[in-house]
Amino acid sequence: MTISNKDILVTGGAGFIGSNLVDSLLADGNRVTVLDNFSTGKRENIEHNLERDDFTLIEGDIRDYETCKRATEAKDVVFHEAALGSVPRSIKDPMTSTAVNVTGFVNMLFAAHEKGVKRFVYAASSSTYGDSKTLPKVEDKIGKPLSPYAITKYVDELFAGNFHDLYGIDVVGLRYFNVFGRRQDPNGAYAAVIPKFALALIGHNLPTINGDGSYSRDFTYIDNVVQANKLAARAEDSAALNTVYNVAFGERTTLNELYDYLRTALGKFDPAILSLQAKYGPNRAGDIPHSLADITKARTLLGYNPKFSVKQGLLEAAKWYFDYLSKRA
Numbered sequence: 001m002t003i004s005n006k007d008i009l010v011t012g013g014a015g016f017i018g019s020n021l022v023d024s025l026l027a028d029g030n031r032v033t034v035l036d037n038f039s040t041g042k043r044e045n046i047e048h049n050l051e052r053d054d055f056t057l058i059e060g061d062i063r064d065y066e067t068c069k070r071a072t073e074a075k076d077v078v079f080h081e082a083a084l085g086s087v088p089r090s091i092k093d094p095m096t097s098t099a100v101n102v103t104g105f106v107n108m109l110f111a112a113h114e115k116g117v118k119r120f121v122y123a124a125s126s127s128t129y130g131d132s133k134t135l136p137k138v139e140d141k142i143g144k145p146l147s148p149y150a151i152t153k154y155v156d157e158l159f160a161g162n163f164h165d166l167y168g169i170d171v172v173g174l175r176y177f178n179v180f181g182r183r184q185d186p187n188g189a190y191a192a193v194i195p196k197f198a199l200a201l202i203g204h205n206l207p208t209i210n211g212d213g214s215y216s217r218d219f220t221y222i223d224n225v226v227q228a229n230k231l232a233a234r235a236e237d238s239a240a241l242n243t244v245y246n247v248a249f250g251e252r253t254t255l256n257e258l259y260d261y262l263r264t265a266l267g268k269f270d271p272a273i274l275s276l277q278a279k280y281g282p283n284r285a286g287d288i289p290h291s292l293a294d295i296t297k298a299r300t301l302l303g304y305n306p307k308f309s310v311k312q313g314l315l316e317a318a319k320w321y322f323d324y325l326s327k328r329a
Helices: 016-027 065-072 087-092 094-114 148-167 193-202 222-234 255-267 271-275 296-302 310-325
Strands: 007-011 031-036 055-059 077-080 119-125 170-176 208-210 243-247 279-281
Touching: 007 016, 007 065, 016 031, 016 222, 031 065, 055 065, 065 094, 077 094, 077 222, 087 094, 087 148, 094 119, 094 148, 119 148, 119 222, 148 170, 170 222, 193 255, 193 310, 208 255, 222 243, 222 296, 222 310, 243 296, 255 271, 255 310
Parallel strands: 007 031, 007 077, 031 055, 077 119, 119 170, 170 243, 208 279
Antiparallel strands: none
16 A cells, blocks of 8 residues: 655645654655644644655645645645544634635645646545435435535535546545544544543543433544555556545444543553543534444455554554643643
8 A cells, every 4th residue: 555756745734634644655755745734733743754855844724826836836646634624613613614625625626736746635524424324324325414514525525526527637535434543632622532532531530422422433543544545545446536435444433432442541551540430411513423434445446454443543542642641631
């Protein structure tokens, strides 16, 4: 799944997913440029790369088309990770989410076309499945989107397909399912559930589970996501291109199960955590009850083979959570 000796742009490369992808691409012998405005990304995620000759940072915004053109100059591959995530954030501020996730996406896609980029791999989202009750989720069966964020990510897929038809650029969309792992930010109102739980537990506080804990997700460890991105970048079969894929482990975990797994993993570093019980609160607006991915398409066409279940991923991530978050608990 390795790609090497390529000139690569990673938008949002100072973010959680982007920075992990950057490290892997550099380790494989590529020259990597990051475009990030640090609205959600962090300098600390990339500072260890700043002095490398094969790493370039462009501080800028994907809503500025001239910046997008400068960033895509002489690139072989673009990994577009930049976005404003979070369903609640998009409900509170749909205008900014739309500007970043749709206008910014189109800017990047058209700039890549203008600069002759051969491959454009972008972060799609499992939120696109909306109110579809079908489980597991299969790529060609979606429902009505339940939030502005979900709408923006679906619109991106439509633009990507249309731009391939009009301009010939090869695009691959990856519908991420609840990614977790090292460098995921636990702070702020829109923090993802796993680092938020981890921060509370490390501080010996009781985290709040939305609803009764029966909602379930296909939680996906970061290394699985990095694998999928690199496979999408190197795919050569025409059947594997200009389409979207589920990127997940293919296993459903309830929030109650997740809490138990995480508590057990962190308890290896602090036994007092093992006795902490969660609190329960109301369900979040716009949340779907259950999500589970069918990853057959990615396995078949990309050769995707996720290595980490949620339990294995939490065990891998636990030391990072404890070392990093204990300073902030």
